[in-house]
Amino acid sequence: MNICINGTSHTRFGTTNEGIGELAARCCxxxxxxxxxxxxxxxxxxxxxxxxxxxxxxxxxxLLTSELGVTxxxxxxxxxxxxxxxxxxxxxxxxxxxLYDAIVVVGxxxxxxxSQDATSIxxxxxxEEERRHGxxxxxxxxxxxRSHFHEFGTSEVDIAKxxxxxxxxxxSNPNAQFHKSITVDDVLNSRVIASPLKLLDCSxxxxxxxxxxxxxxxxxxxLTDTPVYLTAIAQVSDHLSLKNRETxxxxxxxIKAAEQAFxxxxxxxxxxxxxxxHDCFTIAELIEMEDIGFCERGAARELINEGATEIDxxxxxxxxxxxxxxxxxxxxxxxxxxxxxxRQLRGEAAQRQVPDAEIGLCCNVGGAGGTAVVSVLSx
Amino acid sequence: MNICINGTSHTRFGTTNEGIGELAARCCxxxxxxxxxxxxxxxxxxxxxxxxxxxxxxxxxxLLTSELGVTxxxxxxxxxxxxxxxxxxxxxxxxxxxLYDAIVVVGxxxxxxxSQDATSIxxxxxxEEERRHGxxxxxxxxxxxRSHFHEFGTSEVDIAKxxxxxxxxxxSNPNAQFHKSITVDDVLNSRVIASPLKLLDCSxxxxxxxxxxxxxxxxxxxLTDTPVYLTAIAQVSDHLSLKNRETxxxxxxxIKAAEQAFxxxxxxxxxxxxxxxHDCFTIAELIEMEDIGFCERGAARELINEGATEIDxxxxxxxxxxxxxxxxxxxxxxxxxxxxxxRQLRGEAAQRQVPDAEIGLCCNVGGAGGTAVVSVLSx
Numbered sequence: 001m002n003i004c005i006n007g008t009s010h011t012r013f014g015t016t017n018e019g020i021g022e023l024a025a026r027c028c029x030x031x032x033x034x035x036x037x038x039x040x041x042x043x044x045x046x047x048x049x050x051x052x053x054x055x056x057x058x059x060x061x062x063l064l065t066s067e068l069g070v071t072x073x074x075x076x077x078x079x080x081x082x083x084x085x086x087x088x089x090x091x092x093x094x095x096x097x098x099l100y101d102a103i104v105v106v107g108x109x110x111x112x113x114x115s116q117d118a119t120s121i122x123x124x125x126x127x128e129e130e131r132r133h134g135x136x137x138x139x140x141x142x143x144x145x146r147s148h149f150h151e152f153g154t155s156e157v158d159i160a161k162x163x164x165x166x167x168x169x170x171x172s173n174p175n176a177q178f179h180k181s182i183t184v185d186d187v188l189n190s191r192v193i194a195s196p197l198k199l200l201d202c203s204x205x206x207x208x209x210x211x212x213x214x215x216x217x218x219x220x221x222x223l224t225d226t227p228v229y230l231t232a233i234a235q236v237s238d239h240l241s242l243k244n245r246e247t248x249x250x251x252x253x254x255i256k257a258a259e260q261a262f263x264x265x266x267x268x269x270x271x272x273x274x275x276x277x278h279d280c281f282t283i284a285e286l287i288e289m290e291d292i293g294f295c296e297r298g299a300a301r302e303l304i305n306e307g308a309t310e311i312d313x314x315x316x317x318x319x320x321x322x323x324x325x326x327x328x329x330x331x332x333x334x335x336x337x338x339x340x341x342x343r344q345l346r347g348e349a350a351q352r353q354v355p356d357a358e359i360g361l362c363c364n365v366g367g368a369g370g371t372a373v374v375s376v377l378s379x
Numbered sequence: 380m381n382i383c384i385n386g387t388s389h390t391r392f393g394t395t396n397e398g399i400g401e402l403a404a405r406c407c408x409x410x411x412x413x414x415x416x417x418x419x420x421x422x423x424x425x426x427x428x429x430x431x432x433x434x435x436x437x438x439x440x441x442l443l444t445s446e447l448g449v450t451x452x453x454x455x456x457x458x459x460x461x462x463x464x465x466x467x468x469x470x471x472x473x474x475x476x477x478l479y480d481a482i483v484v485v486g487x488x489x490x491x492x493x494s495q496d497a498t499s500i501x502x503x504x505x506x507e508e509e510r511r512h513g514x515x516x517x518x519x520x521x522x523x524x525r526s527h528f529h530e531f532g533t534s535e536v537d538i539a540k541x542x543x544x545x546x547x548x549x550x551s552n553p554n555a556q557f558h559k560s561i562t563v564d565d566v567l568n569s570r571v572i573a574s575p576l577k578l579l580d581c582s583x584x585x586x587x588x589x590x591x592x593x594x595x596x597x598x599x600x601x602l603t604d605t606p607v608y609l610t611a612i613a614q615v616s617d618h619l620s621l622k623n624r625e626t627x628x629x630x631x632x633x634i635k636a637a638e639q640a641f642x643x644x645x646x647x648x649x650x651x652x653x654x655x656x657h658d659c660f661t662i663a664e665l666i667e668m669e670d671i672g673f674c675e676r677g678a679a680r681e682l683i684n685e686g687a688t689e690i691d692x693x694x695x696x697x698x699x700x701x702x703x704x705x706x707x708x709x710x711x712x713x714x715x716x717x718x719x720x721x722r723q724l725r726g727e728a729a730q731r732q733v734p735d736a737e738i739g740l741c742c743n744v745g746g747a748g749g750t751a752v753v754s755v756l757s758x
Contacts, residue, residue, distance in 0.1 A: 019507065050437060051431060051437045052430060052431065052432065052503055053431065053432065053437075056503050056507075056510075057503055057507065058429060058430045058432070058457070058459055058500075058503035058504045059458070059459035059503070059504040059505070059619060059745060059746045059749060059750070060457075061457075061458045061459070061465070061616045061745070061749075061750055062458075062459070062616040062617065062618070062619040062745060062746060062749030062750050063506070063619050063749075064616075065616040065617055065618075065619075065749075066506075066617070066618050066619040066620065066623065066749070070617075071615060071616070071617040071631070071632070071635060072615065072616060072617075073468075073613075073614045073615060073616070074458070074614075074616040074750070075456060075457075075458055075465050075468070075469065075614070076456070076457040076458060077454060077455070077456060077457075078437070078439075078440075078454075078455040078456075078457060079438070079440045079441075079453070079454055079455060080437055080438035080440070080441070086440070086454050089452075089454070090454065090469055090472075093469075093472060093473050093476050093478060094472050094476075096476040096477075096478060097472050097473075097475040097476040097477075098475075098476075099472060099475060121437075124431055124435050124436055124437035124438070125437045125438040126438070127442070127445075128398065128435075128436065131435075234452075235452045235454070236450060236451065236452060237440045237441040237443075237444040237450070237451060237452070237453040238441065238444055238445070238449075238450040238451075239441070239444075239445050240438060240441040240442050240444075240445040241445065244445065252450070253450070256450060366438060366440070366441060367438045367441060370438060370440075370441030370442075370444075370445070371438070371440055371441050371453070
């Protein structure tokens with residue numbers, strides 16, 4: 001069965017005074033308005049949200065139906081920072097069952113009110129043992145970066161270039177949190193968070209929502225002339241703790257999910273025209289490029305230095321600005337990635353448009369790689 | 380497509396020193412051992428869990444695969460206190476898609492370490508407005524009870540009898556939290572929590588896990604001679620706040636979910652031989668009986684006084700002891716209800732066996748009724 005994505009919605013990422021329910025509802029309403037679909041035709045709503053610790057709200061399914069004024073099946077799906085991908089996966093399964101014709105998937109997080117202890121809340125996506133030893137996520141990704149530097153000769157300058165590229169891309173994304181150009185020196189001179197990662201290697205604290213409408217091809221053909229197909233989506237969880245991985249320079253769940261997604265789609269990494277990767281920290285973008293198979297292990301730095309991951313390069317990565325510059329409202333991130341790829345495949349990405357993009361890929365990662373969701377989209 | 384439940388697992392509810400991951404993993408391992416199924420044959424794992432505020436763990440999908448030592452699709456599903464029902468719904472959709480042959484659904488909550496502020500954490504399942512005015516769940520259900528008393532003449536004695544029955548039933552449930560017989564006077568003389576609800580009208584704080592194995596009929600026939608069918612499952616969310624309901628004496632989401640489940644199954648409330656209802660507070664059992672259609676609105680008290688809801692009555696309710704006496708580890712509750720009904724339909728319920736039970740029903744409620752999941756099972 002062909003699953004189509006025929007509508008997207010994306011709030012301006014940053015900070016908002018709205019409640020989390022209002023924020024999610026506004027994003028859904030905009031989605032339905034833009035797609036000319038009545039909420040009555042939507043069979044089910046999936047909500048991706050990482051943690052109630054940010055908003056003290058543990059019943060989003062009913063909060064959202066309350067805000068939308070509907071009586072409907074509504075479900076929250078969570079897999080840490082890969083919640084968006086996991087919610088999309090559930091929606092795709094539901095459409096495959098034939099029990100639903102149209103489904104709304106909305107991702108939302110409102111973090112700014114808890115910016116003081118956000119790193120602590122985010123650490124709940126790691127293992128208790130790691131937290132007990134004081135290792136929060138910047139520390140975990142710093143360990144991965146140090147290992148990558150040691151094993152492959154990747155440098156602080158190489159990873160800084162990821163931040164520079166993603167900030168540059170975000171300049172032409174009206175929904176990005178940051179519209180600010182930065183240089184490699186800005187990154188290198190920014191405050192050390194967990195060596196070798198500096199402030200500008202890290203994704204920010206963000207409020208935001210993103211939504212997509214998934215449907216059968218029949219419904220999609222009625223609503224739009226430019227449907228995008230969710231060709232494959234694979235979700236894998238393995239080890240929560242870094243200590244249980246054979247290497248720190250790779251995320252096995254990403255490798256496995258990518259293998260499965262390529263297997264189902266009959267495509268290869270070389271077929272991908274544009275990718276949104278999970279650059280929660282700059283080093284993550286390199287590791288994912290290698291794990292997905294855009295290059296050999298250790299070779300991502302070469303692609304970055306050659307400009308291959310720029311919008312006009314061989315394999316453009318994070319044209320939206322990525323988590324780094326678009327922002328990272330955790331539960332919304334996996335959906336925001338899909339929104340960007342859909343807009344790229346439809347040719348709606350304006351100044352950041354990747355020319356002739358036909359095949360796109362999203363990689364949404366939970367925690368330090370304990371969960372990964374890889375999606376392949378095509379037009 | 381016929382969906383079968385061919386394995387159940389249920390920890391002793393109460394308190395445990397295990398971590399939440401260990402607790403869930405132990406329950407899953409027992410499930411697989413008892414069903415003679417290898418974890419390798421399980422296509423996906425669904426985890427029902429209400430709130431990370433109890434254990435500060437926001438990545439249960441990877442924690443559970445870590446504990447089980449597997450690489451697999453693993454997803455947390457949440458809909459407040461109806462998380463178990465919502466996870467079961469997702470698993471049933473996944474099996475209907477034909478993409479999976481066997482799925483583990485495990486519900487887990489570990490609340491005892493936070494017993495001091497559990498009521499506060501539970502209040503996150505309500506609306507922010509209600510919380511701001513100091514109304515936590517005992518208060519919300521007290522409002523519903525007062526309205527029911529006013530409108531239908533239901534009394535404190537009537538609802539106390541629910542607690543007495545459920546405690547009596549739990550005496551023969553080895554996995555129940557309480558093995559303690561109580562009287563109507565015990566309930567009436569227990570401490571007032573939110574008038575008219577007393578301590579013994581309220582479900583307790585509990586640690587526990589419950590799991591079921593769902594599969595296609597083909598797999599089920601290989602594993603067991605006594606499969607139980609998940610004949611229908613319906614999930615509905617509407618209003619989070621009580622103030623948006625037309626009446627306080629009914630839960631529209633329960634009415635709607637029950638209607639849908641009966642519609643799909645082709646059955647009526649009168650066909651049900653045994654039910655597990657969501658008695659988070661005693662009044663809830665009465666309201667659900669009426670909303671599901673076991674009797675007219677306002678008439679549940681008569682059934683209770685006639686003994687119709689006893690194990691040997693016309694429509695036995697909560698033979699397991701219910702949330703009141705089996706215990707209420709929130710994320711596990713919806714699955715524990717299914718475990719009990721499966722065991723009843725298989726004739727495995729020992730001293731609490733409902734004679735010749737062929738059709739069973741579970742009603743799992745989120746918050747003060749903002750979400751409801753109604754399942755119909757048959758043998």
